[in-house]
Amino acid sequence: MELGFTVQFVKMFLVGLLYAGPVLIFLIIVIIALGSMIGKREGWSRTDTLYYSFITATTVGYGDFRPTHKASKMIAIAIAFVGLLLTGIFVALGVKAASVAFQTLYQIAPMS
Secondary structure, eight states: OHHHHHHHHHHHHHHHHHHHHHHHHHHHHHHHHHHHHHHHHHTOOHHHHHHHHHHHHTTOOOSSSOOOSHHHHHHHHHHHHHHHHHHHHHHHHHHHHHHHHHHHHHTOOOOO
16 A cells, blocks of 8 residues: 555656656756856866755755855855755655645545
8 A cells, every 4th residue: 555655656756756846956056057157256177066055955064065155155145045946846846746646545534
């Protein structure tokens, strides 16, 4: 029975990704573009810039790279904010997929 839930969840999550894909791709592009601005200003390599961008966007922030210019620090805040939006959308898709999978599997009427 649990496998049925998992299969239904994955299906619904992928459908959600399909519909939210353009927004997710846009947010990822924004993160990369903002990170590139920081990387150019700070003199980092492309790999380090991409790494920094996504570590900042996921709010992990290891601290091995950090901006030193004021403008770079402001852009880093924007990256973190966009990263929160991106993460929030993924979480919302997961919650919706789990909710629909549960309702479908157990034939429970949706909550209003």
